[in-house]
Amino acid sequence: MPFSILFVLGGARSGKSRYALGRAEASGLSPVFIATAQAFDAEMEERIARHKAERGPAWTSLEAPLALAETIANHAAPDRVLVVDCLTLWATNLMLGEHDSEAAFGALALALRAASGPVILVSNEVGMGIVPDNALARAFRDLAGRLNQKVAAIADEVQFVAAGLPLRMK
Amino acid sequence: MPFSILFVLGGARSGKSRYALGRAEASGLSPVFIATAQAFDAEMEERIARHKAERGPAWTSLEAPLALAETIANHAAPDRVLVVDCLTLWATNLMLGEHDSEAAFGALALALRAASGPVILVSNEVGMGIVPDNALARAFRDLAGRLNQKVAAIADEVQFVAAGLPLRMK
Amino acid sequence: MPFSILFVLGGARSGKSRYALGRAEASGLSPVFIATAQAFDAEMEERIARHKAERGPAWTSLEAPLALAETIANHAAPDRVLVVDCLTLWATNLMLGEHDSEAAFGALALALRAASGPVILVSNEVGMGIVPDNALARAFRDLAGRLNQKVAAIADEVQFVAAGLPLRMK
Numbered sequence: 289m290p291f292s293i294l295f296v297l298g299g300a301r302s303g304k305s306r307y308a309l310g311r312a313e314a315s316g317l318s319p320v321f322i323a324t325a326q327a328f329d330a331e332m333e334e335r336i337a338r339h340k341a342e343r344g345p346a347w348t349s350l351e352a353p354l355a356l357a358e359t360i361a362n363h364a365a366p367d368r369v370l371v372v373d374c375l376t377l378w379a380t381n382l383m384l385g386e387h388d389s390e391a392a393f394g395a396l397a398l399a400l401r402a403a404s405g406p407v408i409l410v411s412n413e414v415g416m417g418i419v420p421d422n423a424l425a426r427a428f429r430d431l432a433g434r435l436n437q438k439v440a441a442i443a444d445e446v447q448f449v450a451a452g453l454p455l456r457m458k
Numbered sequence: 459m460p461f462s463i464l465f466v467l468g469g470a471r472s473g474k475s476r477y478a479l480g481r482a483e484a485s486g487l488s489p490v491f492i493a494t495a496q497a498f499d500a501e502m503e504e505r506i507a508r509h510k511a512e513r514g515p516a517w518t519s520l521e522a523p524l525a526l527a528e529t530i531a532n533h534a535a536p537d538r539v540l541v542v543d544c545l546t547l548w549a550t551n552l553m554l555g556e557h558d559s560e561a562a563f564g565a566l567a568l569a570l571r572a573a574s575g576p577v578i579l580v581s582n583e584v585g586m587g588i589v590p591d592n593a594l595a596r597a598f599r600d601l602a603g604r605l606n607q608k609v610a611a612i613a614d615e616v617q618f619v620a621a622g623l624p625l626r627m628k
Numbered sequence: 629m630p631f632s633i634l635f636v637l638g639g640a641r642s643g644k645s646r647y648a649l650g651r652a653e654a655s656g657l658s659p660v661f662i663a664t665a666q667a668f669d670a671e672m673e674e675r676i677a678r679h680k681a682e683r684g685p686a687w688t689s690l691e692a693p694l695a696l697a698e699t700i701a702n703h704a705a706p707d708r709v710l711v712v713d714c715l716t717l718w719a720t721n722l723m724l725g726e727h728d729s730e731a732a733f734g735a736l737a738l739a740l741r742a743a744s745g746p747v748i749l750v751s752n753e754v755g756m757g758i759v760p761d762n763a764l765a766r767a768f769r770d771l772a773g774r775l776n777q778k779v780a781a782i783a784d785e786v787q788f789v790a791a792g793l794p795l796r797m798k
Binding site (some may be wrong): 295297299337411413414415416417418419429430432433434436437439440446448455457458 | 639640641642643668752754755756757758760765768769790791792793795
């Protein structure tokens with residue numbers, strides 16, 4: 289593998305997930321998709337099922353709306369590549385559930401450093417617009433930005449994706 | 459020409475239009491400006507007239523708030539360079555007019571592939587802020603992101619502009 | 629010094645300030661911090677004091693919520709490096725105080741060109757989200773974008789920071 293931890297950062301609808309999936313498939317390892325999305329309703333269930341079908345039969349799918357560190361620790365392996373999509377949604381789940389995000393970020397960092405196989409993490413850049421009006425959005429923006437910095441520092445490869453094109457930052 | 463299709467992506471007030479105009483003028487070809495803005499009122503008319511005056515007498519100006527594919531097909535030529543400014547506004551016009559955006563994107567792609575002369579397209583990056591509160595803004599963000607990916611995939615040169623400076627992505 | 633004017637542009641919580649501080653400390657010159665933030669209340673005072681303590685005893689701290697050009701002119705010196713953090717807040721102060729921003733931008737440009745020592749300026753990219761609903765936010769976005777272009781044009785080095793990582797644009 290050319291990387292151990294690959295961090296893919298991009299805006300909404302930037303093509304970052306597709307890029308991450310492509311990198312996983314190009315690795316030749318068994319691809320495992322770790323979704324942080326939760327199916328709250330039928331529409332969301334349908335959307336998750338559709339994405340699963342699009343990924344094809346080679347993929348194994350797991351869900352980790354909160355227990356991301358544990359899921360990485362339990363499933364990383366030299367013959368597998370994990371794709372976490374996406375960190376921003378995981379941070380949202382932590383915040384809405386009033387979990388200790390610092391502790392969770394620390395556990396994620398430990399799991400990434402200890403992972404016995406490659407991991408690709410997808411995240412949103414959310415800090416390049418106007419300062420949001422409401423305090424919750426500002427707090428979330430801070431949280432997501434700190435998480436992105438933390439993961440980028442651990443990663444050995446970082447790609448910034450815009451309009452479907454990657455730009456290597458590390 | 460060093461390019462057939464040049465895609466210029468940037469934030470609001472990033473200097474992307476000025477960069478596109480400069481590239482067109484440096485080409486030595488006859489520059490044609492294709493505005494997607496519509497003059498709804500006197501203020502907008504005045505603004506469009508001012509921009510036209512700023513571009514100078516070498517430029518031909520056309521308007522294509524909706525019929526962009528046709529305008530490109532009809533005006534591209536080996537001795538001309540077309541500048542489309544901007545795609546984001548065109549996507550807005552499609553959405554507000556309730557046109558079939560998929561069909562329009564497909565027609566644009568065909569027109570670009572078939573163009574008999576170089577085309578420069580300017581677009582906004584709108585997906586790097588916090589998720590918008592209202593559903594229309596979210597739908598627009600998705601639409602604009604998909605359009606940017608589609609045009610970037612066709613382009614042979616892509617420049618990301620921030621603070622007036624270009625960064626080559628393709 | 630490898631630079632005279634270094635411009636550091638990034639989103640909220642992108643790590644841009646930390647990057648700027650690191651570059652100043654690596655220069656071997658006496659570092660001077662020029663804050664554009666104003667302490668309106670006890671919370672803000674506490675925050676400013678905490679940041680000051682984090683920077684350590686090598687740093688001199690100045691405040692320039694409005695008189696930025698004068699502060700740069702008075703304090704730049706060959707044995708010092710100035711860090712202005714941040715331009716976006718300075719533009720906010722100009723706008724809220726209804727000052728003549730064009731005149732202020734011009735004075736800043738003059739001060740930077742005439743500075744007798746290196747200056748690092750930190751600023752926010754705020755134009756890559758959805759068009760804001762309210763007119764003041766749109767006007768501010770335009771103002772901040774024009775300021776970023778102006779300073780980037782003067783700078784001899786420009787770094788775009790995302791997730792704590794710099795990408796050289798100039």
